[in-house]
Amino acid sequence: xxxxxxxxxLYAVLVMWGVATLVFFMLRAIPGDPVSVMLGxxxxxxxxxxxxxxxxLDRPFYVQYVFWLWNLGRGDLGRSIVNGExxxxxxxxxxxxxxxxxxxxxxxxxxxxxxxxxxxxxKKHTFPDHVATVVAFLGLSMPNFxxxxxxxxxxxVKLGWLPAxxxxxxxxxxxxxxxxxxxxxxxxxxxxxxxxxRMTRSAMLEVLHAPYISTARAKGLRERVVxxxxxxxxxxxxxxxxxxxxxxxxxxxxxxxxxxxxxxxLGRTLVRSIIxxxxxxxxxxxxxIAGIFVGMNLLVDILYTYINPxxxxx
Amino acid sequence: xxxxxxxxxxAAAAPPAPAVSEWRRAVRYLRRDVxxxxxxxxxxxxxxxxxLGPLLSPYDxxxxxxxxxxxxxxxxxxxxxxxxxxxxxxxxxGARISLTVGFAAVLxxxxxxxxxxxxxxxxxxxxxxxxxxxxxxxxAFPALIxxxxxxxxxxxxxxxxIVAVALAYIDDFARLARAEVxxxxxxxxxxxxxxxxxxxxxxILRHLLPNSLAPLIVQATVSVSYAILAESTLxxxxxxxxxxxxxxxxxLSGARGFFTLAWWLAIFPGLAIMVTxxxxxxxxxxxxxxxxxxxxxxx
Numbered sequence: 001x002x003x004x005x006x007x008x009x010l011y012a013v014l015v016m017w018g019v020a021t022l023v024f025f026m027l028r029a030i031p032g033d034p035v036s037v038m039l040g041x042x043x044x045x046x047x048x049x050x051x052x053x054x055x056x057l058d059r060p061f062y063v064q065y066v067f068w069l070w071n072l073g074r075g076d077l078g079r080s081i082v083n084g085e086x087x088x089x090x091x092x093x094x095x096x097x098x099x100x101x102x103x104x105x106x107x108x109x110x111x112x113x114x115x116x117x118x119x120x121x122x123k124k125h126t127f128p129d130h131v132a133t134v135v136a137f138l139g140l141s142m143p144n145f146x147x148x149x150x151x152x153x154x155x156x157v158k159l160g161w162l163p164a165x166x167x168x169x170x171x172x173x174x175x176x177x178x179x180x181x182x183x184x185x186x187x188x189x190x191x192x193x194x195x196x197x198r199m200t201r202s203a204m205l206e207v208l209h210a211p212y213i214s215t216a217r218a219k220g221l222r223e224r225v226v227x228x229x230x231x232x233x234x235x236x237x238x239x240x241x242x243x244x245x246x247x248x249x250x251x252x253x254x255x256x257x258x259x260x261x262x263x264x265x266l267g268r269t270l271v272r273s274i275i276x277x278x279x280x281x282x283x284x285x286x287x288x289i290a291g292i293f294v295g296m297n298l299l300v301d302i303l304y305t306y307i308n309p310x311x312x313x314x
Numbered sequence: 315x316x317x318x319x320x321x322x323x324x325a326a327a328a329p330p331a332p333a334v335s336e337w338r339r340a341v342r343y344l345r346r347d348v349x350x351x352x353x354x355x356x357x358x359x360x361x362x363x364x365x366l367g368p369l370l371s372p373y374d375x376x377x378x379x380x381x382x383x384x385x386x387x388x389x390x391x392x393x394x395x396x397x398x399x400x401x402x403x404x405x406x407x408g409a410r411i412s413l414t415v416g417f418a419a420v421l422x423x424x425x426x427x428x429x430x431x432x433x434x435x436x437x438x439x440x441x442x443x444x445x446x447x448x449x450x451x452x453x454a455f456p457a458l459i460x461x462x463x464x465x466x467x468x469x470x471x472x473x474x475x476i477v478a479v480a481l482a483y484i485d486d487f488a489r490l491a492r493a494e495v496x497x498x499x500x501x502x503x504x505x506x507x508x509x510x511x512x513x514x515x516x517x518i519l520r521h522l523l524p525n526s527l528a529p530l531i532v533q534a535t536v537s538v539s540y541a542i543l544a545e546s547t548l549x550x551x552x553x554x555x556x557x558x559x560x561x562x563x564x565x566l567s568g569a570r571g572f573f574t575l576a577w578w579l580a581i582f583p584g585l586a587i588m589v590t591x592x593x594x595x596x597x598x599x600x601x602x603x604x605x606x607x608x609x610x611x612x613x
């Protein structure tokens with residue numbers, strides 16, 4: 001187990017190094033000089049040259065690469081070209097918002113999807129099952145930015161129950177914070193809930209045919225106990241992998257959802273910095289997202305061995 | 315009793331009924347699946363709309379009129395936008411773009427990725443190592459982030475969107491093709507073909523590829539719907555096609571300031587995307603059941 005852990009950790013570090021290198025070279029392939037964006041069209045050639053020098057952009061690629069990697073290793077992601085703020089600080093401000101949306105989305109969708117999936121499996125091919133299936137299909141087929149727009153129109157504009165845009169930090173109170181997050185979380189959680197519901201349903205169906213379920217029933221256990229203790233526990237194993245993968249997808253979904261709800265999280269920071277050609281911020285944001293992705297996959301693999309003792313890694 | 319038993323034995327020993335190919339069985343299965351039939355009908359209608367676009371659309375999608383933000387009426391069945399352009403005509407024009415991107419991107423991704431996966435799985439060794447290390451690297455990135463990053467490099471444009479979305483989904487197809495080859499490589503028919511002296515190319519193209527098609531087709535169907543969603547997302551973010559192109563995502567994003575005044579601008583483009591993606595998802599789900607395969611990634 002320990003050897004497996006070390007191997008996976010080392011592998012994750014290697015992947016991150018590969019990702020970092022790829023990002024570095026890809027971003028330098030982008031047409032458009034960030035310096036001319038910063039200084040505007042009326043900048044003198046001298047000012048452009050001076051700024052390029054200050055930013056180290058006039059040095060050869062490999063020098064820039066080595067310096068960049070060295071700084072990255074020390075946790076220094078550089079400064080935003082647009083406003084001079086340290087990238088780490090910018091990302092530090094943005095990440096909690098994205099995480100808050102993702103965690104709340106996760107909570108809402110699990111609360112809806114797990115019971116729906118279980119009921120759907122138990123009442124296979126009945127009315128509730130059909131309804132759940134249709135809703136899941138709709139949820140998977142909806143573009144999340146559109147769902148966000150519709151939710152804003154209904155709950156913010158028409159009914160006036162929730163705020164349409166923006167973010168309020170937790171320090172200003174739990175309720176205002178939650179009110180601003182509900183619509184974004186619901187928006188980004190929908191597709192995810194659909195996946196979890198379908199997974200739970202098929203996993204439950206598979207488990208319900210297992211011999212140990214018949215045994216449990218034959219022992220005279222109440223149906224509740226059979227379902228919750230015997231079936232659900234085993235059915236959840238594949239579901240947990242999907243939760244891990246999908247949590248990363250929630251973070252990605254944030255790219256779009258944050259744009260719709262005007263919340264300056266990781267996703268919006270990334271898109272805005274691409275449009276502004278703010279290389280250091282783009283790098284930092286992509287590295288952070290990739291890091292979360294790699295980390296989540298690692299976590300899922302490890303968690304898996306604990307939940308399912310039948311799995312052993314050599 | 316005895317004769318009955320012997321007759322049943324001889325019936326079992328008789329040559330089997332003419333073999334129905336697995337594909338034909340799948341088609342027969344699909345034709346009974348309501349959601350697949352519905353999916354095909356809707357998608358067929360959409361393809362037809364895209365092909366006949368200019369003939370069907372009541373107005374020129376870029377023609378501006380004086381009735382700005384007009385609600386749905388007999389003249390403009392879905393209303394007009396902030397420039398007085400007919401929304402129905404713009405959505406019809408958008409159908410062509412969404413479907414083109416969806417199918418072209420998946421085709422391109424498969425053309426690039428399936429050979430990679432086949433070669434990696436078939437040869438193994440350092441070829442496999444080299445290809446799969448890259449695929450693993452890409453696997454560390456969410457597809458949408460890859461597409462967003464590539465659009466930043468390539469710049470806006472329809473062709474660039476197709477390339478960016480295609481590259482973003484390469485890892486799915488390469489992994490799937492490789493996994494299939496690994497599973498098939500030691501099968502008897504492959505070993506037999508190799509023993510008769512079939513070349514590598516022949517083995518891959520005649521034996522391995524046709525037998526890995528079923529999961530690839532299911533993955534391709536699902537990917538078309540992802541690609542359509544990805545295109546509309548990129549356009550919505552302002553990282554997709556050129557601003558003047560009428561696509562569903564861009565129509566939604568362009569009208570953002572007017573949603574409270576004109577609900578039809580918010581509702582109909584999104585419905586168009588949803589109906590398209592839904593029809594493809596229905597077909598994909600049915601195909602998965604019919605061909606009895608599981609797709610590698612849930613989303």
